[in-house]
Amino acid sequence: MITIIELAKILNLAPSTVSMALNDRKGISPDVRIKVKEAARKYGYMPYMKARESGMYKTDPRVISIIFPKCDVHITETIQSGIDKVIKENDYHKIRYTIDMYDDLRSEKSKEMFLTNILEHTSTNGILLFSLSLTEITLAKLVKKGVYIVFLNTFLDYGKCVYMDNISASFKAVKKLIEMGRKNIGLVIPDSSMGLEWKDRFLGYKKALKEKRLKFNPEYVIYENDFSNLRNIAYATKNLIEQNPQIDAMFYASDIFAFAGIKVLKDMGKKIPDDIALIGIDDMPIDEVLDPSLSSVKLPLAQMGEIGAKMLLQTIVNKQYDPESVLIEESEVILRASCAGEAESENWV
Numbered sequence: 510m511i512t513i514i515e516l517a518k519i520l521n522l523a524p525s526t527v528s529m530a531l532n533d534r535k536g537i538s539p540d541v542r543i544k545v546k547e548a549a550r551k552y553g554y555m556p557y558m559k560a561r562e563s564g565m566y567k568t569d570p571r572v573i574s575i576i577f578p579k580c581d582v583h584i585t586e587t588i589q590s591g592i593d594k595v596i597k598e599n600d601y602h603k604i605r606y607t608i609d610m611y612d613d614l615r616s617e618k619s620k621e622m623f624l625t626n627i628l629e630h631t632s633t634n635g636i637l638l639f640s641l642s643l644t645e646i647t648l649a650k651l652v653k654k655g656v657y658i659v660f661l662n663t664f665l666d667y668g669k670c671v672y673m674d675n676i677s678a679s680f681k682a683v684k685k686l687i688e689m690g691r692k693n694i695g696l697v698i699p700d701s702s703m704g705l706e707w708k709d710r711f712l713g714y715k716k717a718l719k720e721k722r723l724k725f726n727p728e729y730v731i732y733e734n735d736f737s738n739l740r741n742i743a744y745a746t747k748n749l750i751e752q753n754p755q756i757d758a759m760f761y762a763s764d765i766f767a768f769a770g771i772k773v774l775k776d777m778g779k780k781i782p783d784d785i786a787l788i789g790i791d792d793m794p795i796d797e798v799l800d801p802s803l804s805s806v807k808l809p810l811a812q813m814g815e816i817g818a819k820m821l822l823q824t825i826v827n828k829q830y831d832p833e834s835v836l837i838e839e840s841e842v843i844l845r846a847s848c849a850g851e852a853e854s855e856n857w858v
Contacts, residue, residue, distance in 0.1 A: 526541070571599075572601065574603070575605045575606070577607050577640075578608060578641065581791070584810060588639060590814065591812060601634075604633065608623075634657070635821045636658045637818065638661065639663075640663060642665060645667045648667065670833070673810075674837065674840065677838060679717075681806060685844070685848070689758075691757045693753070694760055695729045695749050695756040696714050696730045697761050731746075736765055742768075742769035743770070746766075760789075761788070761790070767789035768803075788803075788805060789803055790806045804846075820835070
């Protein structure tokens with residue numbers, strides 16, 4: 510049987526902090542209290558287990574679990590800021606998970622087991638899933654078990670979803686490049702099997718070409734699924750330009766791809782934007798300090814998190830799960846030096 514001192518060592522906390530968390534004393538953050546209670550259950554701290562049986566564990570069950578895939582911290586933290594606003598206003602707490610959804614949760618069975626485990630071993634009332642889909646059968650099983658789920662950045666006609674208009678976002682970016690006189694626009698993007706957002710951004714690219722009466726050329730598109738290796742991403746741009754030297758603009762379906770693109774294009778002796786103009790998507794903070802600064806599409810990430818959290822809390826209150834979807838259409842092209850050759854860098858000094 511584990512002691513409170515041993516439990517404290519496992520958590521790297523003071524025994525007094527562990528005790529205060531287990532007894533719901535003031536001065537302990539919700540995240541720490543939840544972490545301690547879960548560890549007490551996991552390691553079988555006996556006094557706590559007895560208290561749990563008496564119902565003490567359920568004295569504060571207002572908890573939302575949030576599941577993010579591994580992706581850029583700017584994206585997750587911006588979405589989280591919208592979620593946090595709603596959670597705090599409604600006196601809920603949060604447990605946050607970061608997973609490799611293309612490894613840890615590759616199969617539908619593993620997704621179901623993972624989500625069911627969250628419900629069984631935490632005091633979670635509902636779950637927000639970012640860029641992770643479930644089959645209708647799996648979702649029905651989870652809802653039957655009392656798992657209320659809202660999907661962010663994903664559309665399922667049988668689920669509760671909040672997602673961004675990625676078609677419009679990429680359409681605006683490519684349209685802007687064409688209006689600047691660029692006629693041969695390359696695209697670096699993950700393939701559609703990686704998620705709805707990439708399929709939609711590809712459709713937006715094609716839509717802009719069609720509206721401006723430019724022929725879609727599949728040779729101008731290269732697919733890259735690895736976000737972790739900038740060198741591989743750089744090779745994607747290099748290969749595309751070497752095979753199609755007439756390309757005079759690049760649309761990157763993610764700013765991360767554009768970071769590598771700027772590096773390799775400069776190494777190839779290309780002048781940005783004189784030879785090749787660039788636009789990405791995500792509008793990350795680093796965009797404005799790159800050389801040249803990166804034009805990008807700003808997405809309503811925080812708004813998506815806020816709307817999704819409100820939808821989930823309302824579902825928990827109503828205890829009824831009916832399909833519902835909200836499409837957020839707002840997005841804005843932020844022009845910087847990678848597109849507008851006449852734009853001067855902002856002086857911060």
